[in-house]
Amino acid sequence: MDMNYKPNPEYLVEVNNLKMYFPVKTGFFGTTPLKAADGVSFAIRPGETLGLVGESGCGKTTVGRALIRLYKPTDGDIFFEGKRVDDKSIGGLRKDMQMVFQDPYSSLNPRMTVEDIIGEPLDVHKMYTSRADRRDQILSLMEMVGLNAEHATRYAHEFSGGQRQRIGIARALATKPKFIVCDEAVSALDVSIQAQVINMFEDLQRQLGVAYLFIAHDLLVVHHISHRIAVMYLGKLVETADSDELNANPVHPYTQSLLSAVPLPDPRTAKSSKRIILEGDVPSPLKMPSGCPFRTRCRFATEQCAKEMPQLTDRGNGHMVACWNK
């Protein structure tokens, strides 16, 4: 932890050199740290959406969970509105930071009615004056996410995936947070429902001015919703840039290959575009390659890549890339 680090007051959320290691038992006695997130730094402005993409197992969810302190980070600094987030301060910040979960089937308690699920954050923070006030708040939240008021007394299993995700979003909005982590919030839904839910996220952002950390593996979705995008590979950020800039001009070879894998709606352009297919598998996070983690699969890998980890450097216009190739 860097106690001297000065957060930039312009940012709502600032993450500096976040490290999250999980001990994994190897052999009889030894434990090896699994570096799920290793030196991740980024910042989010109020009302902004940062998309976090990467393949499964690269540590996206870990970063999201460490950010709202579901995990205690091994090292690094997290600031919210210029305040350091730690065990002491988190209690007061819970209201302002919320999370929408990936699986709409396991994120709602099957024994609670919709009213109680959405009302739980209100109960915890005692944010109502009377029973009637509580009910009014819940009903207005339900209306905000497009649920009927008559569904309030129903149980979660009576709803479809999209409706369940709306309930989860209403719960996240209950305390009027300034920041929401959307952990693969649309990945479990089918495409048409995804579109509805994403549009709802955008509407809510316009209405309420919330900032999102939007974690996903679908680049098209992330491009659509995000102002800026961060690309993650094996626990490290490899490239961050404005959404359009990243799409038009990817610099890191990993981002290039990710973008080339995005399916295009027009079959003619799809035919002419070249896919960059990566060789080999993702290395085990327990046995990270030396230097740049991507070098084992990189087309441009040189000797320097094996020796030293490239740092995120600005290539102009806030386009940060961690790669030795210029």
Add this chain to the structure above:
Amino acid sequence: MDKTYDIDQMPKKNPLSMQIDLSKFEKATDEEKKQADVMSESTSFFKDGMRKLRKNPLAMFSIVVLVLIILMITIVPVVVPYSYSDIITINGKRDKSATNMAPFQYSKLEQQYIDEGGKVFPHIMGTDELGRDYFVRVAYGTRISLLVGVFASVIVLIIGVLYGSIAGYFGGKVDLIMMRIVDVIYSLPDLLMIILLSVVLNEVLKFDGQGILARLGTNMISLFIVFGLLYWVGMARLVRGQILTIKQNEYVLAAQVSGAKSSRIIRRHILPNCISVIIISAALQIPSAIFTESFLSFISLGVKAPMPSLGSLASAARSGITTYTYKLIFPALMIGLITLAFNLLGDGLRDAFDPKLRR
């Protein structure tokens, strides 16, 4: 083909055409549309489970049997004018001839009394070797056995649920240490513990007077203590396992993100989701406790005489098994009925409420 069709009017199909019959795809009327909007009646988990339980004939039958047994043991000692510990008396005189009678048989003195116009309550199950009414003794024995079963399973429930939920929820080192203690307790031979404890308690505790504890005797107290000390480990393991799986669900994380405290999360999210498994296991614990009690009474480590229990009644009947078979049949039948009913009820509860078996 310049003819245009109204959207609500289907074109007529050529009978030879392979085209799909469009008349099968008529637009839904407003009434039909409304039908799709109506959702089925909202049911809670509990209501749904009760509906399933009511459809299970075996479970319902065992509930009826258990209710009848409970009614019997509460009413019989009030209605029948004999006591479980006293020899039958006629006109204030002890009837020494009224021993080992068959069901509904009267002794000479009683017959004489009836002939003189007196009224004698029939001995529905006969009498035992000391001339005590067997029906009352069986009713009292059932009372004791049921009491032991329910009480033991309540002890197991409380300790096991508390211990298991703490170990499962906090995990890590806490869990490791708590579960190793469970392993140690699990490895102790329970019968040996009961025997040793009852010997020690006999010396330490001396119950005088007429309290229920004194009448039950130290063997029973040691049985309860042993249940409290040893038998909760199975329940603790079960609860811990349940909580470990439920803890992984995202709704628990969501509650943590909301800032809910551990006690609230256990109370509102974790326990309601494993309560069905706990209740089922507690229901199945009752017959096993009754069985243990009967077994201990059978080897004369159970209740103190003259208090009967089903096991001690069966044990006493063993000596005259060839001549007075009915004296073994009645308590054995009661043990069988109770354990069978509780087991069937527990199975029925599991079928109705266990989330793993649903859907």
